[in-house]
Amino acid sequence: MADMDAGAEAKEGYLVTERLVKRFDEALAVDEVSLSVGKGEIFALLGSSGCGKSTLLRMLAGFEKPTSGRILLGGQDVANLPPYDRPINMMFQSYALFPHLDTWENVAFGLKREGLPRNEIQQRVGEMLDLVQLGPYARRKPHQLSGGQQQRVALARSLAKRPRLLLLDEPLGALDKKLREQTQFELVNIIEQVGVTCVMVTHDQEEAMTMASRIAVMSKGRVLQVGTPEEVYEHPANRFVADFIGNVNLFEGRLSVDEHDHCAAATGIGEIQVGHGVSGTLNMPLAIAVRPEKIEISKQRPAAERNVFAGKVQEIAYFGSYNTFIVLASDGSRVRITEANTSRQDLSDITWEDQVFFWWDDRAGIVLRD
Numbered sequence: 001m002a003d004m005d006a007g008a009e010a011k012e013g014y015l016v017t018e019r020l021v022k023r024f025d026e027a028l029a030v031d032e033v034s035l036s037v038g039k040g041e042i043f044a045l046l047g048s049s050g051c052g053k054s055t056l057l058r059m060l061a062g063f064e065k066p067t068s069g070r071i072l073l074g075g076q077d078v079a080n081l082p083p084y085d086r087p088i089n090m091m092f093q094s095y096a097l098f099p100h101l102d103t104w105e106n107v108a109f110g111l112k113r114e115g116l117p118r119n120e121i122q123q124r125v126g127e128m129l130d131l132v133q134l135g136p137y138a139r140r141k142p143h144q145l146s147g148g149q150q151q152r153v154a155l156a157r158s159l160a161k162r163p164r165l166l167l168l169d170e171p172l173g174a175l176d177k178k179l180r181e182q183t184q185f186e187l188v189n190i191i192e193q194v195g196v197t198c199v200m201v202t203h204d205q206e207e208a209m210t211m212a213s214r215i216a217v218m219s220k221g222r223v224l225q226v227g228t229p230e231e232v233y234e235h236p237a238n239r240f241v242a243d244f245i246g247n248v249n250l251f252e253g254r255l256s257v258d259e260h261d262h263c264a265a266a267t268g269i270g271e272i273q274v275g276h277g278v279s280g281t282l283n284m285p286l287a288i289a290v291r292p293e294k295i296e297i298s299k300q301r302p303a304a305e306r307n308v309f310a311g312k313v314q315e316i317a318y319f320g321s322y323n324t325f326i327v328l329a330s331d332g333s334r335v336r337i338t339e340a341n342t343s344r345q346d347l348s349d350i351t352w353e354d355q356v357f358f359w360w361d362d363r364a365g366i367v368l369r370d
Contacts (some may be wrong), residue, residue, distance in 0.1 A: 014039035014197055015165060018228045020069035022055050025063070029055040031221035032069070041192060042198045044212035046205065048244070053201045053219040054169065060199060062168050063088045073165060089163035093170040095154035097142040104138040107157045114161070128156035145173050148183050155187065157255055159194055166191065174209060184210045193352035205245055209233070217241050227354040238370035242289040247337055249295070251288040255280050263367065270330030273306045275362040280369070292338040294364035297325055299350060301357050311335060313352055325350065327358055
């Protein structure tokens with residue numbers, strides 16, 4: 001049993017950062033970040049521009065030296081190793097393909113630099129081109145390939161050296177929306193087939209939630225929450241995470257009831273019931289987070305007794321698969337509600353300026369103290 005536990009620990013902590021700090025003069029870019037990434041995991045660093053995610057990735061790659069802290073890969077501290085001595089490869093957003101080399105030569109470039117035998121280079125390049133389904137395009141130059149094909153060439157080149165850690169910097173940022181969505185699944189399948197541990201940087205929430213097994217949400221150089229896409233979306237740790245991941249309604253208020261299995265808050269739109277306790281202090285300030293898709297809307301008053309409020313429809317937006325309603329509540333706040341379009345016909349009788357009721361189950365709300 002002890003051996004099994006040790007193996008599990010090694011897998012969970014294959015890549016570990018310990019209180020990693022990076023300063024540029026007086027500016028603190030990365031502030032004591034401690035993370036643990038499992039072997040074979042696809043882990044996403046998610047945040048807006050300037051949050052420190054790219055600086056953290058560059059420290060993992062060796063392009064930036066930490067001000068303090070450690071980077072452990074398979075138990076070895078690599079924080080002071082130069083990039084070429086690390087078993088790590090990085091794929092850049094621009095792909096950085098050599099325009100004068102064809103696909104085969106681009107993938108083979110790093111292997112030739114390492115001085116591998118010709119037959120081994122032939123074998124590895126062939127395997128990689130088969131993996132990314134670009135065998136028929138081996139003799140095409142980058143300008144003769146589509147954006148998605150160029151992205152797969154860059155990935156094949158990164159994987160050809162068989163790195164222990166693959167770093168992806170905004171890997172799909174150069175692609176248009178439709179191609180990006182299609183390529184997300186292809187990229188995940190390829191990485192999982194190879195079994196390489198992967199850390200990716202993105203500012204795109206959907207990209208992180210589609211591709212990663214776990215996400216670290218960053219802001220101002222710090223990690224605010226680490227969890228699976230479902231955990232981060234359904235149980236945000238604070239206001240920033242709730243607001244950054246998807247859309248959310250935040251109702252500010254004060255704690256009015258607190259029991260072990262439920263609580264309530266007095267807010268501008270009325271008392272909101274929540275189906276879990278918070279072990280807080282009565283009258284303390286907090287926010288109730290409710291996702292737009294968890295709110296029901298109707299012109300008729302519902303049978304529900306809890307969390308039922310009234311307002312006037314201010315805006316309606318049609319997005320194909322769903323409608324979004326902006327409802328002006330009694331306190332002047334704007335409540336966002338989304339409703340799935342499950343029929344080819346628009347059966348909703350709600351229009352602009354209508355007086356409506358909106359409500360949600362008490363299990364839909366999350367109490368946020370920070």
